[in-house]
Amino acid sequence: MANNYELKVVKIYCAHNLEDGDKVYQNLITRVEYNWLGTSDSGATGCIGYTKDLDLPGDDYVPFDKLEESNVKNWINDNAERNIAISIIDEQISQIEENKFKETSVPWNVISEPKTNS
Numbered sequence: 001m002a003n004n005y006e007l008k009v010v011k012i013y014c015a016h017n018l019e020d021g022d023k024v025y026q027n028l029i030t031r032v033e034y035n036w037l038g039t040s041d042s043g044a045t046g047c048i049g050y051t052k053d054l055d056l057p058g059d060d061y062v063p064f065d066k067l068e069e070s071n072v073k074n075w076i077n078d079n080a081e082r083n084i085a086i087s088i089i090d091e092q093i094s095q096i097e098e099n100k101f102k103e104t105s106v107p108w109n110v111i112s113e114p115k116t117n118s
Contacts (some may be wrong), residue, residue, distance in 0.1 A: 046092030
């Protein structure tokens with residue numbers, strides 16, 4: 001069974017006016033808080049949170065009022081980090097599922113002590 005993963009933006013932080021040489025940015029996103037989430041086929045979940053400070057934009061600059069979630073996800077999505085997050089989430093889910101599926105004896109097969117006459 002494969003787990004499903006999702007990158008979710010939690011919070012963004014902006015510099016309302018930021019000058020960089022001759023460029024002036026308004027409401028430039030400077031920091032993003034986000035989570036990698038994982039869900040197993042049985043519904044067990046895992047999560048790890050990150051915070052990333054963004055570099056000044058280059059050719060990928062998008063004005064704040066034109067931003068879409070996909071833009072921000074592209075800026076923060078890092079393959080090495082994603083692989084580490086998936087490994088951690090898989091371990092979290094594995095531990096949950098191990099505890100969820102512990103073999104247990106049935107309660108109706110209770111061994112009773114023989115009765116003695118006193």
